[in-house]
Amino acid sequence: MATFIPESLSSRLISHAAAFEPVRRALVAAASDTATVFPAVIARASDPRDTFSIKSGSTAELAGLKVGAFWHNNPARGLPRHNSTILLIDQDCGRIGAVVEAAAANAYRTAAANAVAAQALARPDSRTLAIFGAGNQALYEVGALARILPLTRVHVVARERQKAEGFAKRLKDHGVDLEVSPSSPEEACRAADVIVTATPSRAPLFEAAWVRPGTHVAGMGSDARGKHELPVELHETARLFCDLPSQSVEIGEFQHVRERIESGALVLSPIGAVLEGRCPSRLSPEDITVFDSSGIALQDLYVGQFLLEAAKDAAERGEA
Amino acid sequence: MATFIPESLSSRLISHAAAFEPVRRALVAAASDTATVFPAVIARASDPRDTFSIKSGSTAELAGLKVGAFWHNNPARGLPRHNSTILLIDQDCGRIGAVVEAAAANAYRTAAANAVAAQALARPDSRTLAIFGAGNQALYEVGALARILPLTRVHVVARERQKAEGFAKRLKDHGVDLEVSPSSPEEACRAADVIVTATPSRAPLFEAAWVRPGTHVAGMGSDARGKHELPVELHETARLFCDLPSQSVEIGEFQHVRERIESGALVLSPIGAVLEGRCPSRLSPEDITVFDSSGIALQDLYVGQFLLEAAKDAAERGEA
Incomplete structure (x- = not known):
């Protein structure tokens, strides 16, 4: 039974x-x-x-x-x-x-994938987080990252200003005490050590040029064909990681650069290989790292x- | 809960x-x-x-x-x-x-699909059944058909003679009282009003030429690529039915004539359309009918x- x-x-x-x-x-x-x-x-x-x-x-x-x-x-x-x-x-x-x-x-499971990847990929001194999306999942993403990075400030980017403003209180209720600023996409990205997207978006949420060297970017929202959060230009100069390459290029963020990955022009590595020491993490504090979570069973x-x-x-x- | x-x-x-x-x-x-x-x-x-x-x-x-x-x-x-x-x-x-x-x-569900199809497709005076396979599922297939056709005799074709011989007793234990004869494939087919296959076979179990006019044939075992119970020649002159055409040509018996069906050379109809009167059943007592069950959720x-x-x-x- x-x-x-x-x-x-x-x-x-x-x-x-x-x-x-x-x-x-x-x-x-x-x-x-x-x-x-x-x-x-x-x-x-x-x-x-x-x-x-x-x-x-x-x-x-x-x-x-x-x-x-x-x-x-x-x-x-x-x-x-x-x-x-x-x-x-x-x-x-x-x-x-x-x-x-x-x-x-x-919700904890999804956020934990972000935290595990960020612990391996983000600069350990990352203090400023930009979070795109102010929904339930965004809350959990911030909570999971706050456990493993010395975060002090979160820039929240939400389509509805009101939702961004309520985020500070909801985050506190979730047990996370950080300075929270509702921000524009550009403002948030330019300030961030870590950028996380947790939206149902079908078009990129920011521009690659706004991302500073050394930033870790995690796309958490893409889990179906047509979903799209990150600018494809970002991938050209970043080190690329995901939970499962075969799924990420199918339904995850890397579906939008699938041909570049399959041709070998871009290299996409499973985060598990990094965790096991079989694949390098960031090579310098100046590297931009991108992690795509498409969610695996x-x-x-x-x-x-x-x-x-x-x-x-x-x-x-x-x-x- | x-x-x-x-x-x-x-x-x-x-x-x-x-x-x-x-x-x-x-x-x-x-x-x-x-x-x-x-x-x-x-x-x-x-x-x-x-x-x-x-x-x-x-x-x-x-x-x-x-x-x-x-x-x-x-x-x-x-x-x-x-x-x-x-x-x-x-x-x-x-x-x-x-x-x-x-x-x-x-097991009852699979056999019921056979019974529902046979009630719509087999000649109502069908008395002799040939069953290929003497496993558990074969037992249920015979039990389900015995409820809806006036069966008196079953020819059992099994790779192991011993298993065929034990079938009569197992059938009785299952509550079905029929004359049971262990038979060769040809003997069974030539005597049958209804032929049912319930095996994991990957090659046809009998020859099309052995099937008499008016026979109803049900392939119950094919549910994956490579499975194969019925001779493809049979389909050329028979009326063809299945539970779900899109699945039957993918993993069912009709995967082996997929191109002939997709080109329109052979016509495959869902049994549900027959049950609803939107598609004819057999057109004469001489028609050979074939039903493929690939099993649907x-x-x-x-x-x-x-x-x-x-x-x-x-x-x-x-x-x-």
């Missing part, structure tokens, strides 16, 4: 600190030849405005899938648009061994496994 | 009679423009000999997926090789609404929904 971990429990067990190590392990596994990420399925429900995605994978340790859902009318009913359920296969017999509701965990599997174990521990301590 | 229906309950709620109507509705839905079947994922677990598949879809009523598993070493441990779990999405909010373990139900969703409702009914009656 499958273990079921409801959202009410998984949301209590997850945190920025908890998500970091499972995601790091997933990114390392992704850059090994024992891991496989299977083609992602983008599906729609009876109402075609409601969509779900299925991402699956396996590593030497884990196998399973994540069902993500985007329900257009949820906010009107006080529910989050996004839902996420991780299914771990019991590799002893092939049954579904665990069903883990993971809407909150998914392996991260979900490791986070799901962590939640399963954490739930068992909590149950043993009589807490769940 | 998701409703969880364990195998121990779903296996009690399913039967040939129970599976027929949900599968019929799924096949009708499959031939409508409100239904979508998303690309199937063929995945492998940590041990690459253990594989799982993910099939997803949606109709005007239902959305969800089925995770099928094939675990190579299960029989050595007294477990079935195949497992199957149906996940229904709660379309109110996008969460997983029901997790239905459905290993037994899956929509069937699983309707069977899952049936099991969910049956479980609620059983719970209300205090039986589950």
Whole structure:
């Protein structure tokens, strides 16, 4: 019988600190030849405005899938648009061994990929962050980075001024105390040591010329064909990294320079190879580094496994 | 919180009679423009000999997926090789609404597609069945057909004579009382009103010339590239049907005549259109009809929904 971990429990067990190590392990596994990420399925429900995605994978340790859902009318009913359920296969017999509701965990998981990559790629003295997007995911991205970089200031770029202004309070509620300035794209980029995009954009959000030498740039929003956050000119002079090259050139930020990568004109490396020391990180403090996260099922599997174990521990301590 | 229906309950709620109507509705839905079947994922677990598949879809009523598993070493441990779990999405909010373990139900589901098609395509006076394969699925195919055709005799063709000989007893245990004869492929085909293949074969199992006019042929085993049960010559003079044309020419029996179908030289119709009266069935008692079942997620969703409702009914009656 499958273990079921409801959202009410998984949301209590997850945190920025908890998500970091499972995601790091997933990114390392992704850059090994024992891991496989299977083609992602983008599906729609009876109402075609409601969509779900299925991402699956396996590593030497884990196998399973994540069902993500985007329900257009949820906010009107006080529910989050996004839902996420991780299914771990019991590799002893092939049954579904665990069903883990993971809407909150998914936000931490995405942000943890950013943090793991930034720890490897950003200058360790990075103090100023520019964040594009002021939605829920942006909040988590800042929270995850604040744990691993000595950030003091965040420039928030949002289409709606009001949303940018509310970001400081929401960030505080999220447990992160930083100076927050609503900024223009150019202002934010010119000041930033780290630039993070967390939007559903379909056109570049800033100009490559605004990015200072030494900056680390992370594109977190592109996870489907047509999504686009970063200026392609940036990639010509930067060192390029991602979670999974084959997926990144398909649905991630690097879909827009796919031919340049496939021809070898641009070099794209999996961050897992950097984490394992098989591929260099930045070569100098002047390098611009770009990390694209398209989101891979392996991260979900490791986070799901962590939640399963954490739930068992909590149950043993009589807490769940 | 998701409703969880364990195998121990779903296996009690399913039967040939129970599976027929949900599968019929799924096949009708499959031939409508409100239904979508998303690309199937063929995945492998940590041990690459253990594989799982993910099939997803949606109709005007239902959305969800089925995770099928094939675990190579299960029989050595007294477990079935195949497992199957149906996940229904709660379309109110996008969460997983029901997790239905459905290993037994899956065998009934597959066989029900055969029965629904045979009821529409086979001569109603069909008395003699040839079954290729004497495994578990073959048993279910015969059971499902015996409900809707006046069968009196089954010719069993199996690679292992011993398995064919044990089939009569296993069929009786399955509740089906028919005369069973272990037969050669030619003998079986020449005697048959209905020919069913339920094998993992990768080469045709018989010759087209052995098939009598008026015979209905159902290929139930082909569900992946390279699988092959029926002689391609058969398709040249037969009327051709399947569960889902786009999938059948990709992973089903009709992958082997894909070009002839795409060029229009052969006509392949979805059985749902026949069930709805939008497409003729056999035009004369002399027609040979061929039905290919590649297995579609929509069937699983309707069977899952049936099991969910049956479980609620059983719970209300205090039986589950």
